[in-house]
Amino acid sequence: MRILVCGGAGYIGSNMTALLAAEGHEPLVYDNLSKGHRGAVGDVEFIVGDLADYDLLLKTLRGRRIEAVMHFAAWIEVGESVQEPLKYYRNNTSNTQNLLSAMEAAGVGRFVFSSTAAVYGMPETTPITEEMPKAPINPYGESKWAVERMCHYQSEAGRLHYAALRYFNACGAGNNGLCGEDHRPESHLIPLTIQAAMGKRPDIRIYGTDYDTPDGTCIRDYIHVDDLCRAHLLALGKLDEQPEQVYNLGNGQGYSVREVIETVRRVSGKDFTVVEADRRPGDPAVLTSDANKARRELGWTCQKPELETMVATAWQWHSEHPNGYSD
Known part of the structure; x- marks a missing residue:
């Protein structure tokens, strides 16, 4: 399957790209390199592009005959989101709306979304199940939850098959130890x-x-990034038969x-x-x-x-x- 990996030069995205290639898929990385690293990506096709660029997204989706999209491109710092909320809504929410619009125009209906446990806010009990109330307490969590709602309604309208995967704390180096965690600045x-x-x-x-x-x-x-990526692959494989999936991913x-x-x-x-x-x-x-x-x-x-x-x-x-x- 030809898969566009948005944010594929980041920590989880680069590990996912490696796994897709190893499993016989054809990943294409789309990343603006604001946080990711070209050196994290192996010998796969790479497009330097921003999710705000609708025309480039549409050209890429159509021209490369993309069959599915995996989306890892987001700002992830909770503290920064409190200080600069509009930055997070613009990048995490508005730019994802842009991506979903380009996918709809290009006829690409499979989508795996990198969500977060931050959608639960301050849960009253643990462990946390998917059915617990979604009550984010910061713009980061809100920006991800808004995307989940967009995906839900696009799915209800018959325009999208999607999986929203709510991560807990990804860690470790994956791809046989070749893809590690290099955030700048680091906060994990x-x-x-x-x-x-x-x-x-x-x-x-x-x-x-x-x-x-x-x-x-x-x-x-904490969850090892290899385990996290395998869950994405499994969710991708079920999108045709199960068009709306929401899962917690944790240890x-x-x-x-x-x-x-x-x-x-x-x-x-x-x-x-x-x-x-x-x-x-x-x-x-x-x-x-x-x-x-x-x-x-x-x-x-x-x-x-x-x-x-x-x-x-x-x-x-x-x-x-x-x-x-x-x-």
């Missing part, structure tokens, strides 16, 4: 802790040590901030400074997923559920790429 706990272990930052901070959890720090659900098991830090210490063999700081506003004590629906309907399972494995693949990639990608 595992790579930040690895940078501290490598001496690239002075310390790692724990925000809040008095939560109602076994060690007092927040608990989050189902939570790990605390302290557990992550200690795992990085153990895997790396390095010590580093840990600073305890006050809680950040809006951080729930526990966020874990119930991904049984994906397991039941897609036949999907996590093949790399252990935190040690996730951290080890990330540590290997960062050790081999101490300055990230070269471009």
Whole structure:
């Protein structure tokens, strides 16, 4: 299948592109390189383009005879979204509307969307199921939820078959350790802790040590990027028979901030400074997923559920790429 991978030079997009190629599909990467890295993408066709460019999108979809679209292109920083909400609605929501409009004009009806657990906001109970209320508490989560609603109504109108995949915390290096995490600036706990272990930052901070959890720090659900990408492939394969899919993608098991830090210490063999700081506003004590629906309907399972494995693949990639990608 010819598949347009929007945001295919980013962390998850580049891993997905590699998997699609390995499985015999024909991925075409579409990325403006504002956050992604050309060096993260292998020997596949690459178009430098922005989702705001309707004409280029339509030309690409028609000219390359695209059969499905996977969409990973988005701003992802929650704090930034609070400071610059319009930036997030423009890029994450309006530009996705542009993409869906171009798809409709080109007659492309299969769509796999990178959504987020942030659509749930501050859930009252965990683990989180897909049926729980959607109540985002920041523009990032709102911008993704708005896209899910667009997809739903396009599907109801008979114009779209889609899967909305709500990620928890993607991590690790995929594609046999070749595709790692290189955000600039970095904001995710595992790579930040690895940078501290490598001496690239002075310390790692724990925000809040008095939560109602076994060690007092927040608990989050981590999922290896390889497992995440396999779920996308399975969802893509079911779009013709199941035109509207919504799944949580998580490990189902939570790990605390302290557990992550200690795992990085153990895997790396390095010590580093840990600073305890006050809680950040809006951080729930526990966020874990119930991904049984994906397991039941897609036949999907996590093949790399252990935190040690996730951290080890990330540590290997960062050790081999101490300055990230070269471009």
